[in-house]
Amino acid sequence: MDDCLQTIADYGLRSLGIGQRLLPKENFTLCQQVTLIGSGMIWNIYFGVLALLFGFFFATGLALSKGANSPWLRKPAEWFIFLFRGSPLFIQFFFAYFLFLSLKGVSPVFNPFTAAWLGALIVLFCNTAAYTAEIFYGALRSIPKGDIEAADAYGLTGWPRFKKIIWPTMLRLAWPGYTNEAIFLFHATTLVFFSGFPAWQQRGDALYYASYFADKTFNPFVPYPILxxxxxxxxxxxxxxxxxxxxxxxxxxxxxxxxxxKLRPNIIR
Known part of the structure; x- marks a missing residue:
């Protein structure tokens, strides 16, 4: 018990650079695997929470733009959604990393973009915004006409109508689908360190540590079930x-x- 507590103290925050710098090399214990994989989950939660938070508001704007009459708003939104929904997330990570790497040579201001904490976060933000925008757009088209007519009858127009009628109704209709998108996004965070963005000083996510133990022990049936x-x-x-x-x-x-x-499995991201 004392050894496990010491392991947690040494490796519990290792993915953030706190604690032991070197990974265990032999005699791997169950506590080490549970602790280090759990430490990596900090990054998965970081990517998922921030991408969802910022992507939610951007997706709302994209959905409204896609439903706008003006082609100057509608076309960019349609192409953005098509691009990030039409290509695999793994490929998006790959191309984004090499794009940021090229920009890094142009100006040092782009240096942080080659790090996973920012570069990969931007990719996840764009990806979830595109999927969420399509969900929200479908919800916008499903708003009962009676709700809009009732708002018009009460004299609600513009921003008051959107705030009190359209946006709450859109969220109510879209929320089950958006919940599934949130779940799939957290699952998709496991691709970050396997798609180009390097894990600096072996500070990877949960899958990174699970793969490390699977490679070292030649036994994937312990770390992957923990993951x-x-x-x-x-x-x-x-x-x-x-x-x-x-x-x-x-x-x-x-x-x-x-x-x-209702949880609906996503066959491919």
């Missing part, structure tokens, strides 16, 4: 948190009309 267990817990946390928001969005509706969150 899966962490992501199952993370998925349950996302479902629980988004479920609370979903209930708040639907609290004014009768029980039988409330949209429920």
């Amino acid at each position: 899966a267990g962490y992501f199952i817990l993370l998925t349950l946390a996302v479902i629980g948190l988004f479920g609370l928001v979903n209930r708040a969005l639907n609290k004014h509706l009768p029980q039988e009309q409330r949209r429920k969150i």
Whole structure:
């Protein structure tokens, strides 16, 4: 027990550069694997939370632009969504890293973009914004005409109508699909350190450490189930948190009309 507590103290925050710098080389214990893989989850949560947070607002703007009458707003939004939904996320990471690497040679201001904490975050932000925008756009088109007519009857136009009627209704309709997008985004964060962005001083995410132990022990049946267990817990946390928001969005509706969150597997990202 004392050895495990010492392992947690040594490696619990190693992915952030706190604690032991060198990874264990032999005699790997279960505690070491659980601790280091859990340490890597800090990065997966970082990527997922920030990409969702900023991508949510950008996706709202993209959805509105895609539904706009002006081609100057509609076409850029359509092409952005098509580009990031039409290409694999792995390829997006690959090209983004080499783009940032090229820009780094132009000006030192681009140096941080070649690091995973910023460069990979930008890719995830653009990717989830594109998928979320399509979900929101579908919800916008599904808003009952009666809601819009009622808003017009009350004299609501422009920003007040959007704030009080269109945006809340859009979120209510889109939230189950958006919950699935959030889950898939967290799963997609495992691609970051396998797609070009290097792990500086071996400070990788959860999959990075799981692969390290699998390669060193020649036994993937210990680290990868540990990794899966962490992501199952993370998925349950996302479902629980988004479920609370979903209930708040639907609290004014009768029980039988409330949209429920259903997990739909994503075959390919």
